[in-house]
Amino acid sequence: MPEPVHAVVAGGGIGGLAAAVALARAGARVTVLERSRRTGDGGGGLVLYPNGVRALDALGAELGARVRAEGHVTAPDEVRAVTDAHGRILAEEPIGAHGLRLGTPQVPVLRSVLQRALHEAAVAAGATVRHGAAVTGGATRGDAARALLADGGHLDGDLLVAADGIHSALRQHLLADGPPRYAGYTSVRGRATGVRMPLPARVVNGRGVQLFISPAAPGTLYWTAKITAPPGAWPAKGPADALRDLRAATADWDPPVVRLLHATAAADTVVTDIHDRDPAPRWTDGRLALLGDAAHPMVPALGQGANMALEDAVVLARAVAAHPGDVPRALAAYERERLPRTSAVVLRSRAQGAVDQGDGAAAELHRNRLVREQGRKDTRTEDIHAWHPDHRREETVDHAART
Numbered sequence: 001m002p003e004p005v006h007a008v009v010a011g012g013g014i015g016g017l018a019a020a021v022a023l024a025r026a027g028a029r030v031t032v033l034e035r036s037r038r039t040g041d042g043g044g045g046l047v048l049y050p051n052g053v054r055a056l057d058a059l060g061a062e063l064g065a066r067v068r069a070e071g072h073v074t075a076p077d078e079v080r081a082v083t084d085a086h087g088r089i090l091a092e093e094p095i096g097a098h099g100l101r102l103g104t105p106q107v108p109v110l111r112s113v114l115q116r117a118l119h120e121a122a123v124a125a126g127a128t129v130r131h132g133a134a135v136t137g138g139a140t141r142g143d144a145a146r147a148l149l150a151d152g153g154h155l156d157g158d159l160l161v162a163a164d165g166i167h168s169a170l171r172q173h174l175l176a177d178g179p180p181r182y183a184g185y186t187s188v189r190g191r192a193t194g195v196r197m198p199l200p201a202r203v204v205n206g207r208g209v210q211l212f213i214s215p216a217a218p219g220t221l222y223w224t225a226k227i228t229a230p231p232g233a234w235p236a237k238g239p240a241d242a243l244r245d246l247r248a249a250t251a252d253w254d255p256p257v258v259r260l261l262h263a264t265a266a267a268d269t270v271v272t273d274i275h276d277r278d279p280a281p282r283w284t285d286g287r288l289a290l291l292g293d294a295a296h297p298m299v300p301a302l303g304q305g306a307n308m309a310l311e312d313a314v315v316l317a318r319a320v321a322a323h324p325g326d327v328p329r330a331l332a333a334y335e336r337e338r339l340p341r342t343s344a345v346v347l348r349s350r351a352q353g354a355v356d357q358g359d360g361a362a363a364e365l366h367r368n369r370l371v372r373e374q375g376r377k378d379t380r381t382e383d384i385h386a387w388h389p390d391h392r393r394e395e396t397v398d399h400a401a402r403t
């Protein structure tokens with residue numbers, strides 16, 4: 001019997017752990033190298049759209065079932081309201097009907113829940129997850145890929161998956177394209193339990209601030225505020241002061257929103273500036289492949305970063321399985337399938353993010369008029385949400401076989 005391929009995965013976030021699950025289930029030996037000392041519980045939540053839920057199901061039916069059970073499955077009649085800061089409804093987005101039409105619901109979930117489910121599934125599939133292992137760079141030869149470690153050691157494998165996030169060290173090794181681009185806004189986010197709101201699934205459009213609120217688990221709401229600001233200003237405050245300043249900036253907003261922010265603890269608050277990058281010309285170099293935010297960091301305006309990372313993981317493992325004994329060809333097929341789709345989503349997210357901020361009176365009017373006339377964006381992103389793990393697979397395999 002041939003030796004199983006050894007995949008070394010740098011980064012144990014959503015993308016890296018999903019790749020570990022997919023590759024291990026496809027028969028690979030997998031080692032995940034994660035810089036932090038333990039799997040993070042990361043503050044708030046995120047929305048898995050139908051495409052991400054389908055990717056999760058493809059990683060393992062029980063994984064999809066677990067995240068549905070621990071997250072919030074959007075009900076068929078559920079609506080997400082878009083309001084102005086004072087609670088006046090600008091539009092209603094029928095997110096339940098949207099899921100029905102696509103055959104798969106949206107599932108908002110706490111990051112900690114998704115991360116834990118992926119971690120446990122990776123270990124159950126036979127992957128090894130090494131914490132406290134920071135990757136500083138990589139090297140690829142004809143027949144091997146090497147991850148270089150901060151402690152001076154290294155780990156060799158047949159392929160090296162760079163899933164080390166937006167500030168990826170391995171991306172710099174491959175592309176040397178410098179730091180990511182600041183989008184012009186920061187994100188303060190958190191979660192609260194036991195808060196009841198009349199419109200629990202909601203987007204609040206303020207001037208230079210947009211607040212997204214969603215149920216993410218039974219009794220738990222998460223929220224994300226995107227705030228137009230100079231780079232570094234809000235992260236420098238730290239979570240407690242950022243939360244205080246956000247509460248002050250929104251003190252005259254709709255009372256249920258004010259209560260939600262006051263019910264959030266500083267310990268559950270995360271502050272980061274938002275960045276993205278221009279689409280990359282390539283993601284692979286023989287036995288090295290970028291995945292997730294390392295490959296295609298995008299602003300969260302369409303909520304697709306993690307969804308795309310889950311899709312990447314499914315496609316990568318299928319490409320590796322379809323090209324036994326030929327890792328470079330498998331990675332080339334993966335790049336060919338994933339790069340065009342994710343590049344388009346990066347650019348659409350960037351455009352949507354610029355409109356969403358409504359920074360200044362004219363921009364605020366423009367954004368709110370668009371929302372009134374066209375509704376919110378989810379109905380215009382059905383092409384993104386319609387992704388199915390089996391739709392492009394044969395094409396990729398066939399195309400790769402011809403080259």
Ligand SMILES: Cc1cc2nc3c(=O)[nH]c(=O)nc-3n(C[C@H](O)[C@H](O)[C@H](O)COP(=O)(O)OP(=O)(O)OC[C@H]3O[C@@H](n4cnc5c(N)ncnc54)[C@H](O)[C@@H]3O)c2cc1C
Nearest residue numbers: 011013014015035046047135165292293303304305306307
């Ligand atoms: C405010 C906000 C809201 C969002 N909302 C959504 C949403 O609703 N839906 C959605 O799909 N996406 C959303 N996203 C995007 C999503 O969070 C990311 O796209 C996703 O987390 C990317 O996963 P990743 O595994 O590629 O990177 P990360 O989650 O960043 O994971 C990278 C991992 O690599 C580790 N690492 C880093 N460097 C090294 C190193 N040198 N060596 C070893 N390990 C290393 C890190 O510790 C981390 O564990 C949102 C993002 C933000 C900021």
